[in-house]
Amino acid sequence: MTSWLRRQRALAEYTLAALARRRIKNTGLLLIYAMVIFVVASATLFATALRKEAEVVLAEAPEVIIQNLVMGRHDLIPGDVIAEIDGIRGVASIKGRLWGYFYDRLNGANYTLMVPLDPAMAPPAGQAIIGESLPRVREMPWETAPLFLSRTPGDLVRFDIAKRLSSDSALVSTDLILLNEANFRAFFELPEDVYTDIALSIRNPREIDTIVEKIGRLLPNARLVTRDEIARTYQKLFSWREGIMVLLAGASVLAFVIFAAEKASGLSAEETREIGILKAIGWDTGDVIAMKLWEGGLVSFGAFLLGTVLAYLHVFAFDAGLFASVLKGWSVIYPDFALTPGIDGLQLTALFFLTVLPYMAATIVPIWRAATADPDQVMR
Amino acid sequence: MISVQSVCKTYNEGRPSALTALDGIDLEIARNALTVFKGPSGSGKTTLLSIISCMARPTSGRVLIDGRMVSGLPERFLTLERRRTFGFVFQRFNLIRGLSVLENVLLPATPLGGERRADAKRALARLEMLGIAGKAGERVEFLSGGEAQRAAIARALINDPPVLIADEPTANLDTELAHRFLDIVSGLRAEGRTVIMTSHDPRIWAADQVDRVVSMRDGRLEENEA
Amino acid sequence: MRRTRIVFGLLAAGTATLALASLHARITTAPERARMARSAALVRAVGLTDLALFTEARFTRNPALADLQTAFQDAPMSFEHFPSGTFAPRPAAGFGRGELRFGPEEAAR
């Protein structure tokens, strides 16, 4: 056993000495490889954390949302619908939701104005509760600085700030301006008794399907969105974003493997000769392969460690700063959020095999021929 | 100790380019002797040497080492036999560039799983004996021809093989160094080792350290001289 | 021999760091769960349905509620529906250059 260990150690030693001969090139290779892994791992960690956050936080979303559709598009819903569906058994509460967007010509940001469902949450008249990004994008200098919104040139509406929402919930609330109902209707010049949509809360989740069906019969023109559908939208959404990143990174992994295979299969005359020398002085095929396994293993394991550790730091300590510009798109507001750190063992293992194995294969396979060739070639 | 019995070697057998490099060689090589194969270029010296030293297998015929038949062994066991019995000094030394002298000397011991420190100590002792201990940490491409050869000798001896194989060892050396080499080799013989080498260098055939010269031509033995 | 020791040491350190990272993830689970619970409470109280991650358009701000039938526009999955979106940066001019008629100081009066 110790002899086995010593043999492995000696082979690793040889590999390292051989790698050290082209220190710059091999370090560069390691770094590029680590970078590829870094991107894949970052995307995976980031998307998983977002998915998790969406799953937990949106589990408290209303069970069912009823939208009015006019010519296939979402439209205001009259309040008498509430009375129409009031009798359905199993519905705990029916409330009209009031929300809309406001485009801020000052800085190009889109805010979401909303009336909280829970009346206890609503701010007093003339006041607003604002999300974490507003003071930032509006450069509101002090804690109580009021918020001015201008709907048309010359118009100016003032809201005093009742509260700033903590950045703990930035991911759901960053662009919110919460108003009370009277202020909201006045701001958007909305008639009484229309709502943006209607939120149902349902006591027993198992009844959701039946209730949705009943409402569907009552309101054939409405679109019903259940909480499950919301959840599914987000699972898909992040898989999709992650998928794009992984696809891109996958392409680079592929490119990298092709490069590695190319480099290895065009096994230089010098390398072939070195393997011949090793065989001639008493190494057998297994020794050569084991040595090359060490080479592939050390490089790819090192790159894997470097890549994943950096990815973890990037996503959870630096809030995935490199992705921000991708995710931000055209929007002015980007939430200042922190994600829940998490490492999924299965994902990590998958990543390990997806990145380490191809590289190992790319280093080993081409060696095979050289390693099994007759050693007497080096006598020439 | 090594017995070669009607060995033939044909390269590219069955193809138009087939070439018979050895054609029925019978030969006994004595233990603890210095044997030299001489002959013109292309006469099959290197081929015979590689068959004797388990580097290559004969097309027909047998090779026995201490009575053990080695010519039919599968590659794995052939390697074991080679590792145990032979140390090699190649014509072009075949040191691995970029590595230090010490690292090169340690190469044959690498896959054996021996104590690394002890290996290094032995290697340094051998380098000391050959007078190049001072170069142990130097990269091999900075060595002169004579130094490179002595590094190659040290490497050949690291696993303490009973037989040293040297193919045209003096081809790249001047007269002075060629004699130096013969001195080293006879020192090894004094350690009890057997030395087999090839040469088309008359300085070698004439040297009195040589026990036996085997003369070859076109893949056959010509005559043996005492 | 020294080289091997250094490289193996580095790899061991890397493995340890990775283990440390997963330990960190485990340690932060409890406070993070509490934070998410606060977020979830806000979602319930306000009646939210979506993450505020992409605010540029309504089908990105509220993907769960976006119009499904509207061609080429509001499908939840159509973030980069227009190929140009992949290459074009957001317009620098004419975006958020508006002005309040009264300056903020003026209005505060």
Ligand SMILES: Nc1ncnc2c1ncn2[C@@H]1O[C@H](COP(=O)(O)OP(=O)(O)O)[C@@H](O)[C@H]1O
């Ligand atoms: N691998 C090989 N394939 C084909 N022919 C070979 C090979 N190796 C050696 N030969 C031929 O075998 C003959 C003997 O070669 P060799 O043993 O190297 O002679 P020497 O060492 O005496 O110069 C030469 O004609 C050479 O061209």
Ligand SMILES: [Mg+2]
């Ligand atoms: Mg020759």
